[in-house]
Amino acid sequence: MNSTVIVVKRFDVHLSSRRTRRARGFTLIEAALATGIVGFGVVSMMQLFYACTQQNIVGSNATSAMLLANNVQEAMASLPFNDPVTGRTTFGPESGETTTLAYDDLDDFDGATFSPPIDSMLEQISDLDRFSQVVSVVPVYPNKLRSNGGATLEIPKTTYTGAVRVTVRILQDGPDGTAGEIYRTSWVRVDK
Amino acid sequence: MRTYTQQFRFRPYRRGVAAMLAMLFLVIFTTLAVAMLAMSTGNVQAASNLSDTARAQAASESGLRWMAYRFKKMTRPKTTTGNITSAVATTLWPSLRTSITNDFATMLLSSERVTGGSGTLVTSASIMTDVNGSAFSLSIQQHPLYVGDPLDARYVRVTSTGRYKAAVRSVSMEFKIDKKVKFAVIGKVPIQLGRNTIVEGPIGMGTAGKYPPIYMLSDFTHFDTTLKNRVASFNTLLKNYHTGNDGRISVNNSAEYKRATDAGYKDSNKDGYVDEYDLFLDRFDTNSDASVTRAEFTNPSTNKLYDDNLFTAIDTLNGPMFDGDPARTGYADDKIDNRDGYAKVRGQITLATTSSPWSSNLAGNGQTINDMITGPIAQTDPTQPAIKFGADSSDLFDLNPANFEQAATNFRPKTGPENGASTKTATVFTNVVISASDANSAAVTERTPFGSLSYQATYRRPVFKNITFKNCRIPKGLNAMFDNCRFEGVTFVETERDIVTSGNSVTTDPGQGMSWSQRKVSGDNFTKDKVLLASGTPTTGQSVTLGSQRGNNVRFNNCTFKGPLAGSYATAYTHFANSWEFTGATLFDNQVDQTATIVSPQVNIEMGSFTSPGSAPSTLVGVTVVGNIDIRGTSVVDGSIIVTGDGAGNTTLAYFGPRDDQTDPGANPEGGFGRLNIRYNPNRALPDGINIAIDVLPEIDTYTEGS
Numbered sequence: 001m002n003s004t005v006i007v008v009k010r011f012d013v014h015l016s017s018r019r020t021r022r023a024r025g026f027t028l029i030e031a032a033l034a035t036g037i038v039g040f041g042v043v044s045m046m047q048l049f050y051a052c053t054q055q056n057i058v059g060s061n062a063t064s065a066m067l068l069a070n071n072v073q074e075a076m077a078s079l080p081f082n083d084p085v086t087g088r089t090t091f092g093p094e095s096g097e098t099t100t101l102a103y104d105d106l107d108d109f110d111g112a113t114f115s116p117p118i119d120s121m122l123e124q125i126s127d128l129d130r131f132s133q134v135v136s137v138v139p140v141y142p143n144k145l146r147s148n149g150g151a152t153l154e155i156p157k158t159t160y161t162g163a164v165r166v167t168v169r170i171l172q173d174g175p176d177g178t179a180g181e182i183y184r185t186s187w188v189r190v191d192k
Numbered sequence: 193m194r195t196y197t198q199q200f201r202f203r204p205y206r207r208g209v210a211a212m213l214a215m216l217f218l219v220i221f222t223t224l225a226v227a228m229l230a231m232s233t234g235n236v237q238a239a240s241n242l243s244d245t246a247r248a249q250a251a252s253e254s255g256l257r258w259m260a261y262r263f264k265k266m267t268r269p270k271t272t273t274g275n276i277t278s279a280v281a282t283t284l285w286p287s288l289r290t291s292i293t294n295d296f297a298t299m300l301l302s303s304e305r306v307t308g309g310s311g312t313l314v315t316s317a318s319i320m321t322d323v324n325g326s327a328f329s330l331s332i333q334q335h336p337l338y339v340g341d342p343l344d345a346r347y348v349r350v351t352s353t354g355r356y357k358a359a360v361r362s363v364s365m366e367f368k369i370d371k372k373v374k375f376a377v378i379g380k381v382p383i384q385l386g387r388n389t390i391v392e393g394p395i396g397m398g399t400a401g402k403y404p405p406i407y408m409l410s411d412f413t414h415f416d417t418t419l420k421n422r423v424a425s426f427n428t429l430l431k432n433y434h435t436g437n438d439g440r441i442s443v444n445n446s447a448e449y450k451r452a453t454d455a456g457y458k459d460s461n462k463d464g465y466v467d468e469y470d471l472f473l474d475r476f477d478t479n480s481d482a483s484v485t486r487a488e489f490t491n492p493s494t495n496k497l498y499d500d501n502l503f504t505a506i507d508t509l510n511g512p513m514f515d516g517d518p519a520r521t522g523y524a525d526d527k528i529d530n531r532d533g534y535a536k537v538r539g540q541i542t543l544a545t546t547s548s549p550w551s552s553n554l555a556g557n558g559q560t561i562n563d564m565i566t567g568p569i570a571q572t573d574p575t576q577p578a579i580k581f582g583a584d585s586s587d588l589f590d591l592n593p594a595n596f597e598q599a600a601t602n603f604r605p606k607t608g609p610e611n612g613a614s615t616k617t618a619t620v621f622t623n624v625v626i627s628a629s630d631a632n633s634a635a636v637t638e639r640t641p642f643g644s645l646s647y648q649a650t651y652r653r654p655v656f657k658n659i660t661f662k663n664c665r666i667p668k669g670l671n672a673m674f675d676n677c678r679f680e681g682v683t684f685v686e687t688e689r690d691i692v693t694s695g696n697s698v699t700t701d702p703g704q705g706m707s708w709s710q711r712k713v714s715g716d717n718f719t720k721d722k723v724l725l726a727s728g729t730p731t732t733g734q735s736v737t738l739g740s741q742r743g744n745n746v747r748f749n750n751c752t753f754k755g756p757l758a759g760s761y762a763t764a765y766t767h768f769a770n771s772w773e774f775t776g777a778t779l780f781d782n783q784v785d786q787t788a789t790i791v792s793p794q795v796n797i798e799m800g801s802f803t804s805p806g807s808a809p810s811t812l813v814g815v816t817v818v819g820n821i822d823i824r825g826t827s828v829v830d831g832s833i834i835v836t837g838d839g840a841g842n843t844t845l846a847y848f849g850p851r852d853d854q855t856d857p858g859a860n861p862e863g864g865f866g867r868l869n870i871r872y873n874p875n876r877a878l879p880d881g882i883n884i885a886i887d888v889l890p891e892i893d894t895y896t897e898g899s
Binding site: 030033034037038041042044045048049051052053055056058059060062063065066069070073078079080081082083084086087088089096101141142143144145146147149150162163165167183184185186187188189190191192 | 211213214217218221222224225228229231232233235236238239240242243246247250251253254257258260261262264265298299300301304319320321322323324326435436438446546547548573574575576577578579580581582
């Protein structure tokens with residue numbers, strides 16, 4: 001029992017003298033390493049936080065964009081296909097229809113850009129002024145609803161076909177000041 | 193030893209804590225990072241999914257709207273059956289299915305022409321709505337869909353499934369197979385609505401280039417000078433500052449409403465519009481309770497109502513539609529208020545002409561369309577304008593008179609010997625083909641239209657007085673005058689079917705119809721003063737023409753009709769040669785057939801009294817199919833007026849002057865204006881025999897999301 005204790009002690013003494021020296025240096029290295037590891041982790045985390053935050057913003061913007069597109073769809077839902085007064089004579093706002101509130105048929109919205117965007121009652125939403133709603137209305141063949149989908153229109157806007165496609169693009173101001181498209185949707189309306 | 197032992201225990205522990213802590217932090221940070229990444233990625237994915245779903249939803253709704261449009265525009269099957277029952281709908285389905293298939297075959301992209309399904313189901317291919325991948329496909333299935341389905345074969349379910357990327361959304365709506373006129377008044381010639389004439393339902397005029405296609409007079413300018421002047425000022429305001437032709441200013445149109453309020457007008461009945469009715473309230477609602485009682489509408493100087501007929505016309509609007517339909521609150525309660533819902537026209541006015549040529553036509557007189565349309569038009573569909581210009585055939589009713597031939601002919605066997613044994617007494621004729629030899633009074637010579645300064649012809653007529661005719665037939669060329677007679681059951685008036693040109697070819701042209709009417713058979717050449725005989729040997733000053741020999745120009749004076757009146761179809765409108773006049777206190781009280789009161793697709797009808805408009809208040813139930821019609825006096829139309837002829841000058845509803853060709857807005861009949869309540873009644877079935885296409889109409893309240 002005693003001899004065993006002695007051995008331990010010697011061992012301890014031996015170790016104690018070595019480790020006392022190594023422990024001091026190793027602690028610094030260890031601290032540095034720990035700091036490095038933690039720092040690396042923190043930096044990585046910050047980058048990740050940033051990326052995640054960006055992603056959350058993208059998701060948030062996407063849902064805002066959908067809301068804004070739905071606002072336009074809702075605002076146009078109750079409008080007649082043709083102007084109540086001039087009928088099919090004019091494509092786009094008729095003479096005197098200079099404000100959104102005066103729009104009284106679907107094609108009045110063609111080419112309209114709402115910035116700040118509007119709600120479904122055509123009131124401006126100033127809180128979302130970094131977004132804008134861009135509306136296009138183009139005639140489409142009732143027998144080919146995907147017609148007039150390219151940059152160049154195959155059916156002139158003055159041609160009455162009995163059907164139109166309404167496309168709403170939601171743009172968002174970027175950091176450099178230029179607006180980029182973040183959402184678009186479209187639907188078809190037909191003359192009753 | 194204790195020290196060593198403590199040292200041994202302490203040092204390894206301290207070294208391990210630092211590493212462990214670092215590791216622990218790393219683990220925590222990593223976990224947090226992964227969690228954040230998952231969450232943010234999830235957010236973006238959720239937004240993306242939502243976005244795709246919204247686009248799929250938009251595509252599916254587009255599909256439903258498109259199918260409603262296709263149903264309206266496609267060549268739909270025709271039927272002569274008037275009432276579309278479940279059994280009739282079942283027999284119609286194969287034809288409708290073919291119509292759908294044929295319609296889809298017109299798609300410009302071959303991939304979109306494909307249809308599938310079998311039996312009561314038709315499915316479409318995927319139909320793209322844009323170039324970005326949004327598409328819908330349709331499923332069209334006739335009910336019943338399962339045992340116990342509460343909907344029968346008259347209903348068709350359309351399910352539109354929209355797709356965008358992986359997102360799928362479905363919407364459904366029921367469509368009903370039906371056959372209806374859908375207009376209170378529809379015709380091919382200009383329509384005039386006079387004073388005390390109120391229309392509950394849509395109006396249509398299907399000929400472009402005839403002006404004015406619609407002409408409406410105010411109901412509030414003929415009995416009180418103060419109100420008349422105010423209405424005139426208001427209409428000037430409308431003319432100068434109102435956009436539209438609906439005769440009313442919306443309180444939501446801030447610019448126009450300000451103009452109106454600045455000029456002293458207001459929305460007195462709080463219905464959201466400033467119109468003539470508000471001026472009427474302002475004038476007579478003395479206690480400001482938004483209603484006008486009989487006492488308030490009584491002229492203090494005469495102690496009589498300013499216009500009893502107008503009061504009644506408004507107070508009885510929106511009445512019961514069918515037997516057992518309870519009257520609305522406020523119906524005929526001797527009080528005019530919002531519950532009566534006055535509008536000169538409640539429904540859309542659909543015109544084939546566009547506004548530009550009409551405006552140009554009026555410009556020469558310094559007039560505008562607003563001058564032609566006086567009184568509020570209350571469109572019931574907010575997505576449609578009050579007046580639809582440039583309407584095409586799919587917006588209107590097919591008015592080809594040939595479509596009504598079978599309907600008219602169906603009445604023939606219900607008269608004369610085909611209906612039963614003919615019996616004849618001095619005062620009662622039953623199942624008889626009436627002959628000129630049956631006349632019981634001296635023949636008369638009179639001009640037609642009767643009493644008109646612009647008469648077209650002069651007829652020699654056999655006269656029948658004080659006779660009751662039960663299911664009798666009036667043969668062609670009788671040209672009779674019936675005085676104080678009673679017609680029970682069905683009455684059928686015959687005429688020549690094939691109207692021919694001088695070259696003996698059958699014509700549909702109304703100009704040729706007039707030539708046919710005047711073409712001499714014997715006697716003198718036709719003039720409007722030559723006395724027309726049906727047969728015999730004309731003497732000097734007399735003539736037999738094709739019109740007098742084979743047509744039927746009949747006058748009914750002070751007669752009562754207890755059943756429908758029908759007449760043979762003629763290929764062309766023949767003006768005076770086929771003309772029926774109802775003068776004096778002629779009363780229509782059809783107790784036999786609720787689907788039709790008059791079916792005479794090429795006959796000119798003159799109805800009502802110039803002098804005693806209230807003497808015989810008639811009710812015309814179901815359809816009134818005529819070549820043309822002028823109604824004066826007091827009548828209720830509970831159905832539809834269908835004018836198939838295109839040869840007359842106009843369809844005049846109410847009083848526009850003492851001559852039938854007059855359009856005098858200031859004319860005052862000596863006995864008052866009477867009143868005309870014309871109401872489209874969707875609950876009334878059509879008579880059998882009208883050969884028109886069925887409708888497949890959306891039942892809006894059945895819209896559901898999900899398949």
